[in-house]
Amino acid sequence: MAPAITLAAEAPKLSAANTGFMLICSALVMLMTPGLAFFYGGMVRVKSTLNMLMMSFISLGIVTILWVLYGFSMAFGTDSGSLIGWNSDWVGLGNIGLTELWPGYTIPVFVFLVFQLMFAIITPALISGALADRVKFSAWALFIALWATVVYFPVAHWVWGAGGWAFELGVIDFAGGTAVHINAGAAALGVILVIGKRVGFKKDPMRPHSLPLVMLGAGLLWFGWFGFNAGSWLGNDDGVGALMFVNTQVATAAAMLAWLIYEKIRHGAFTTLGAASGAVAGLVAITPAGGAVTPMGAIAVGAIAGVLCAMAVGLKYKFGYDDSLDVVGVHLVGGVLGSLLIGLFASGKGQSTVEGLFYGGGLTQFWKQCAGVFAVLAYSLIVSAILAFILDKTMGMRVPEDDEVAGIDQAEHAETAYDFSGAGGGAAKTAVAPVAAAASKKVDA
Template identity: 50%
Template sequence: MNGLYLLLLVLLAAPGLAWAGEAQIDTGDTAFILISAALVMLMTLPGVALFYGGMVRRKNTLSTIMQSLFIMALISVQWVLWGYSLAFGPDQGGVIGDLSWLGLNGVGQEPNADYSATIPHLAFMAFQMMFAVITAALITGSFAERMRFPAFVAFTLLWSTFVYDPLAHWVWGVDGWMRNLGALDFAGGTVVHISSGVSGLIAALVLGRRKGYGSEPMVPHNLPLTVLGAALLWFGWFGFNAGSALSASGLAASAFVVTNTAAAAAALSWVFAEWIRHGKPTVLGGASGLVAGLVAITPASGFVGPIPAVIIGLVAGVVCYLAVSVVKTRLGYDDSLDAFGVHGIGGTWGALATGLFASRAVNPAGVDGLLFGNPHQLWIQFISVLASWLFAAVMTFVILKVVGLFFKLRASEDEEVQGLDITQHGEDAYSDMVLGAPVSRIQSLSGSHSTVVTTREAGV
């Protein structure tokens, strides 16, 4: 009788045992990735939109915010139609994916063994889509206040297709050449930050300086907006880095902790650096510092522990501060909102630091870095950084020149004086009426801070 019971139990369990051996969706992982994708979306709109929108002058507020909003819409469609297939589709020579997933053909609700073993393929696609969106949005900080909107639209679409998508395939796509080389980039140091920062620098150089740059005050018009945007970036970045574990796991928890640690350390080091140099700690410095720390820890977040995260953050805050306060001033380029100084430089440091501090004790699927006995990894990281710099710089220059053949890249002097809000969009971010009376605002520079004087002109 006991033998019959045992046989019955085996027969009942057999289908379940067979099913358990196949790839299957984990509901916890799926929920985690969908929430992470939503957090990364929040980083662009409203995160980047407000962060950049508060740093420009009043007359360019809406045009700056509109760029992030429009990118969210444009790249979401591009990614579904062909971007995802180019970035993650079946490999073509280690350089690009093919178009077999065009229009998400074959990308469905079942897992994909190569990228999403425990989550729907669509969830992985959506998560990666938000990375493509924010990368394009970050570039806008370098050419803020002077690129015409039609040229911006054409540039963004071409850049995402011919720069971001191939680079994402190199680093994250199955059989991408950087991935096969062994380059470590957990959440986008090369793919997101170096590509956007270097491309932003090239765009700033091609377009030239803003009218009055270096001779007129160009201070942020609304720092509370910028701080709000920075806070949303910090919040969303947990989805950005922890979500890149692609599972609700211990590795995700580790990435979460080191992300917060590096951001905090960089905010401190940036603030203390400017405090020592200028005698006052600024709110803008704190906001910029935390973003620099988030940028630097991104490629390393799945490979390093808390103490290396502190070091990465402390160095990032100082290095990025010097890049925007010393190097930019001496070289004279107009990187409007310091996209290159924070993302290009911070991403470069983070990618190299990954080669220093990576540890298999944190991520057994990774490799050790220089400080854990593997100096070759630092060399691999250097190659990946150099390749990303060269590819982004050359392709961005070519794309801008091509776009310039069909569209006027830069706003005219008159359009720039009036502001892009009115000349490009026919709107004004702020009403010129306070209690029914027009107001005028006069900005004057006092030290390193701006003073805004508001006067009512009743009866005018």
């Protein structure tokens, strides 16, 4: 009998379909940062609108350049000590072939790196919502550069880079529960503990100036999040990305409804701000878990996040930290919940065979999730607080109190979001005058 012939596994080939799919997903994730800008911009007062928009938009510029220079290499290069990566060939992105494939996948390296770039951009932008109304724009821009370098790039390597300690441990983070949301939420808490509260915190109402803008931003985030989540499987060949797409929709819907029900019971009304915030809470929570749970599990994840995040946003008044736009309550709490609930609801029928407690897998995965969650939380909180402290003591993080009260838009950007100077004048006055004169003559007669 002739010996069996063992054939080497066929090497992956570039897939035009997956490449196109991932480029579309990358564009969707890019759209999330302007969407976030509108979401946050509508939640602040009129006098801070432009500054809030710019705090997100500037991340598109700063992080993009850093990613090209060294960020991609630090996050996804050859592992060193399970803590950081490096690949000198990727510095400046000048030595990457056009059809060079990302190892183990059918998409080019360029496609993978631009998809991951969009994650790197939005993560520091998420932090900005906690700092509304009071931070110097120049200090914020420098903070983004420093934070991306010493926090985001290393944490992305831990979670997603080959050899990263969390990756090797088996921590599940499909699309960014730890690397994006816990990372940003913990950073926000670290910075606000250093820079302090807004003038008038707990005294002035500080209501959102434009709820339509908030809803527009939430809608753009929801739309872009399909690329954020489904694209994180880096292809569309085995149905896992489709599962993640479905779970993203399902969990977001459940969280929005749960938030609104809690709000009605607790405060007596269904608010548009609650609907938008609940949707974002669901998006955050399903981000790490959506590839591991069933659609019924996604309903559970979303509903739990909707209620607990709604409860968490009020903690700032109890504990006295001024998280302006609830980054801690939504992104930190939602990210922690979504990541830990994997240990309970993982079905073993999605991205891997890992099963959670409710599917007979015990608590093994839950403890792994705890390790990833609390390591990222502690690292980001501490390092972010240190960065904010250094910047505050050197160049100053906060605008002067008079500028904060008068309006940070005019002080930092020499602009205002809305121009009311022409209201009631011009053609309107000219048209009304003859009518008023005619009416006066009739009265006199």
